[in-house]
Amino acid sequence: MPSLFAHYVADLLGDKKAEIIELGCGNGRDAVFFAKEGHWVDAIDQCYNEICFLMKQYQHLDNIDFRCDDFTDMVDDEPYDVVYSRFTLHSISKEQQDRTLDWAYRNLKKDGLLCIEVRGQKNEIYKVGEAVENEKDAYILDDHYRRFLNFDDLCDYLKKLGFTLDFAAEAKDFAPFNGQNETYIRVIARK
Numbered sequence: 001m002p003s004l005f006a007h008y009v010a011d012l013l014g015d016k017k018a019e020i021i022e023l024g025c026g027n028g029r030d031a032v033f034f035a036k037e038g039h040w041v042d043a044i045d046q047c048y049n050e051i052c053f054l055m056k057q058y059q060h061l062d063n064i065d066f067r068c069d070d071f072t073d074m075v076d077d078e079p080y081d082v083v084y085s086r087f088t089l090h091s092i093s094k095e096q097q098d099r100t101l102d103w104a105y106r107n108l109k110k111d112g113l114l115c116i117e118v119r120g121q122k123n124e125i126y127k128v129g130e131a132v133e134n135e136k137d138a139y140i141l142d143d144h145y146r147r148f149l150n151f152d153d154l155c156d157y158l159k160k161l162g163f164t165l166d167f168a169a170e171a172k173d174f175a176p177f178n179g180q181n182e183t184y185i186r187v188i189a190r191k
């Protein structure tokens, strides 16, 4: 099932057929949803096996390209209407995050949208697990690295890059899952 965030972004786009890049597409559910809505989609993930599976599974869709790549280290591309990142910025270091956000700004068309959903410091598992040495706000829980973003710092960084924030909140109800309703950051930033 596509995420609530994918539905939210699709609703923002309305009838417009957009060029979208998803950073960290995982099992492809949101990328495939956008493609089925008629958008042109580049879906990036570092997991080779997953990308191979998705390429085969969705070879009948001609408006989606899956690519195995590190989204923190991409070259500049033809500009996109949407850069979409759901639950990925908390899997990378602050330095990689800054590089990714800088890349997003450079690689969006004017009025293009950077759409982010991510764990922040109001998230219920912030500070749970083992703190990562020499890294601020990062913890390992159940073998999983997560770095919890500071909402105000993220908003300030985006504004300094030149984005206008159409929507920014850290709240519940964005991504209820399995009977749990945790607190997440959601940002829609316009170039």
Ligand SMILES: C[S@@+](CC[C@H](N)C(=O)[O-])C[C@H]1O[C@@H](n2cnc3c(N)ncnc32)[C@H](O)[C@@H]1O
Binding pocket: 003, 023, 024, 025, 026, 027, 029, 030, 044, 045, 046, 047, 069, 070, 071, 072, 085, 086, 087, 088, 091, 092
């Ligand atoms: C928690 S999953 C989220 C998947 C999807 N966005 C969703 O919401 O269902 C995070 C994904 O980001 C990918 N990922 C993390 N860091 C990455 C990087 N530097 N480059 C590419 N993919 C990355 C992981 O392989 C994983 O598939």
